[in-house]
Amino acid sequence: MTELLGKRTRVQDVYDLIRDRLLSGGFEPGSKLRLNDFVDAYGVSLSVVREAVTRLAGDGLVQASPQRGFAVMSLTVDDLLDLTRARVLIETLALAESIRLGNVAWEAAVIASHHELANTPMLTADGETDLAFARAHRAFHDTLLAGCQSTRLQAVAAELRACSELYQSWSTHLAHDDTRDIAGEHRTIAELTVARDEPGAVEALRAHIERTTAALVRYAEESTAERASG
Amino acid sequence: MTELLGKRTRVQDVYDLIRDRLLSGGFEPGSKLRLNDFVDAYGVSLSVVREAVTRLAGDGLVQASPQRGFAVMSLTVDDLLDLTRARVLIETLALAESIRLGNVAWEAAVIASHHELANTPMLTADGETDLAFARAHRAFHDTLLAGCQSTRLQAVAAELRACSELYQSWSTHLAHDDTRDIAGEHRTIAELTVARDEPGAVEALRAHIERTTAALVRYAEESTAERASG
DNA sequence: TGTCAAGATAAAATCGATTCTTTTGCGAAA
DNA sequence: TTTCGCAAAAGAATCGATTTTATCTTGACA
Numbered sequence: 382m383t384e385l386l387g388k389r390t391r392v393q394d395v396y397d398l399i400r401d402r403l404l405s406g407g408f409e410p411g412s413k414l415r416l417n418d419f420v421d422a423y424g425v426s427l428s429v430v431r432e433a434v435t436r437l438a439g440d441g442l443v444q445a446s447p448q449r450g451f452a453v454m455s456l457t458v459d460d461l462l463d464l465t466r467a468r469v470l471i472e473t474l475a476l477a478e479s480i481r482l483g484n485v486a487w488e489a490a491v492i493a494s495h496h497e498l499a500n501t502p503m504l505t506a507d508g509e510t511d512l513a514f515a516r517a518h519r520a521f522h523d524t525l526l527a528g529c530q531s532t533r534l535q536a537v538a539a540e541l542r543a544c545s546e547l548y549q550s551w552s553t554h555l556a557h558d559d560t561r562d563i564a565g566e567h568r569t570i571a572e573l574t575v576a577r578d579e580p581g582a583v584e585a586l587r588a589h590i591e592r593t594t595a596a597l598v599r600y601a602e603e604s605t606a607e608r609a610s611g
Numbered sequence: 612m613t614e615l616l617g618k619r620t621r622v623q624d625v626y627d628l629i630r631d632r633l634l635s636g637g638f639e640p641g642s643k644l645r646l647n648d649f650v651d652a653y654g655v656s657l658s659v660v661r662e663a664v665t666r667l668a669g670d671g672l673v674q675a676s677p678q679r680g681f682a683v684m685s686l687t688v689d690d691l692l693d694l695t696r697a698r699v700l701i702e703t704l705a706l707a708e709s710i711r712l713g714n715v716a717w718e719a720a721v722i723a724s725h726h727e728l729a730n731t732p733m734l735t736a737d738g739e740t741d742l743a744f745a746r747a748h749r750a751f752h753d754t755l756l757a758g759c760q761s762t763r764l765q766a767v768a769a770e771l772r773a774c775s776e777l778y779q780s781w782s783t784h785l786a787h788d789d790t791r792d793i794a795g796e797h798r799t800i801a802e803l804t805v806a807r808d809e810p811g812a813v814e815a816l817r818a819h820i821e822r823t824t825a826a827l828v829r830y831a832e833e834s835t836a837e838r839a840s841g
Numbered sequence: 842t843g844t845c846a847a848g849a850t851a852a853a854a855t856c857g858a859t860t861c862t863t864t865t866g867c868g869a870a871a
Numbered sequence: 872t873t874t875c876g877c878a879a880a881a882g883a884a885t886c887g888a889t890t891t892t893a894t895c896t897t898g899a900c901a
Contacts, residue, residue: 390677390854417882426856428658431884435662439669447620448862450883460762467763470704532690533697537767620884647852656886661854678892680853 391425396433398423403442403453404543405510406550411455414443441544454547458601461548465594468541472590473583475526475534480579483528488575494524495571499564510550519546521567525574525586549593552600561592621655626663628653633672633683634773635740636780641685644673671774684777688831691778695824698771702820703813705756705764710809713758718805724754725801729794740780749776751797755804755816779823782830791822 399419402408419430438445444452479487498517505511522542526535566589573582629649632638649660668675674682709717728747735741752772756765796819803812 392854393677415882426854427883428661428855431658432662432665432854435665436669439666447623448883463761463763467761467767470764471701471767474700531693531697533693533771534700537697537701537771541763541767622884645852656884657853658885658887662884678853 391429392432392436395419395423395425395429396436399433400437400440400442401512403437404515404546404550405512406553408453410453410547410551412453414451414453416450440540442547454544456548456551458598461545461594461597461601464541464544464548465590468538468545469587469590471534471538471541472522472526473587475529475531475538476574476586477579477583478530479526479528480574480577480582482530487524487528490524490527491571491574494521495567497521498567503563508553510553515546521571525570545593548597552597558596561596566592621659622662622666625649625653625655625659626666629663630667630670630672631742633667634745634776634780635742636783638683640683640777640781642683644681644683646680670770672777684774686778686781688828691775691824691827691831694771694774694778695820698768698775699817699820701764701768701771702752702756703817705759705761705768706804706816707809707813708760709756709758710804710807710812712760717754717758720754720757721801721804724751725797727751728797733793738783740783745776751801755800775823778827782827788826791826796822 408414414434416427416430416434419425419433420427423430434443434451435445437443438451442454444454446452483491494517498514498521501514501517502511503514519542523535523539526538529535566585570582570585570589573585576582638644644664646657646660646664649655649664650657653660664673664681665675667673668681672684674684676682713721724747728744728751731744731747732741733744749772753765753769756768759765796815800812800815800819803815806812
């Protein structure tokens, strides 16, 4: 949303580091971000950390409150449902247009990014969600919408998707859900998209997004039930 | 998108000041922002200015480029058209839902904010666009969508609308356009909305947004034509 | 005349320290 | 035992200065 050239600056590095950690469940939702910890951990000055975190707040991943610092955005089922609805509306709109207007280069990009995704394992050897997979997943979904004319719509979709990732990162269950064939869902979306089957692809994408949310909601309800009984 | 409580901090003050100035055409589009000027003008430290401007970059009003500082987002007709399309899609979606689901309190808020808008002059005594009008206009459009369930959709709409304001602030012509009855357009939208005429209100809103864009595009073409011939 | 490079200048990025604000801990009063 | 208020500690916000990077200037050379 903001960067132009490939120059590297400390703020960017720290921004990327914290963002990756956020999106891989490295912080408790709602927990305070101790800026000084980052100063020590990354060996940079406070100003750098502050600017990086300010950007994350702009992305909606971090909550900034005056005189009280920054906290990881707190997660609620209501917001997740809202987010999902917004995503479905916007992403299906953009996908439909991609299918209608996307050129051959875009088609190729879809195939390529799906291939990349299909060949990246969801989990690392020690069972953690893999950063490479997250990246590939993001790239695949971005590419699906890249045929659409509207840069703005794509940007909005990417922003909302990032917020969703915050939720997803909090359920390791997702990767272990036996009732779903996530790779298959991706394959279906890719195939229908490339086949220019607009209603089919749109429906597959909708189902994909909503299934993930449903799994998360189930997970959240289990968690609160446990907490209530235990 | 980020603030929580009503605490005032220097960063916020400066953010508001620069934002207001941005949205009232106080800077050339694409021009560099001299951070040190703000330091002098507002009597705050550079860190404060930096953080404020970083936020504006997050809002998409300012372009940040590493090692080169910040510039006012540059305006192009293509982007304006894209922005308009995205806004129409999202705002009409939200308005339709508002009309379907909004309660009486929302209805009252629409009437109230329209009344406020209708009684705020567009221009100050000396012909400048009035900050109070801009605020009332923003509030009116926000309220129209406030009946909709989706906070996220409302936030996205507000963000995109802010970007549009950047364009609008650059045409003083808008306020002098004889071919349009802007107050009438607002009244129509408000009336159809309160009357729960979904297709009518949606259509009126679409026309309102697109007319503004059309006027801006006409203005842009005149400007470039002048520049080419003169 | 035009191109290029070293030096000078301006601006961005970063730092470390200072100044506030909020939170926490503790003891006195109810 | 609880509540209140004050002091101490922690953390956020801000500052002023330093370091790094880009841009501009000027003069040698082709």
